[in-house]
Amino acid sequence: xxxxxxxxxxxxxxxxxxxxxxxxxxxxxxxxxxxxxxxxxxxxxxxxxxxx
Numbered sequence: 001x002x003x004x005x006x007x008x009x010x011x012x013x014x015x016x017x018x019x020x021x022x023x024x025x026x027x028x029x030x031x032x033x034x035x036x037x038x039x040x041x042x043x044x045x046x047x048x049x050x051x052x
Contacts, residue, residue, distance in 0.1 A: 004031070010039045 013022060024032050033051060040047035 004035060006031075006035045007039065010035065011043070014043060 010022075022036075024036060026032055033049075037049065040049070
């Protein structure tokens with residue numbers, strides 16, 4: 001996975017651990033879903049993706 005700023009932001013979200021859901025928004029086709037999938041694969045044993 002390419003190292004991106006979003007990777008650092010996702011890791012910070014996990015470490016803060018507020019228990020709140022993550023909502024990721026942005027332009028189409030910039031890698032939002034890919035970044036979250038890769039983050040989840042590396043940081044969690046199980047994850048649920050709801051892609052709207």
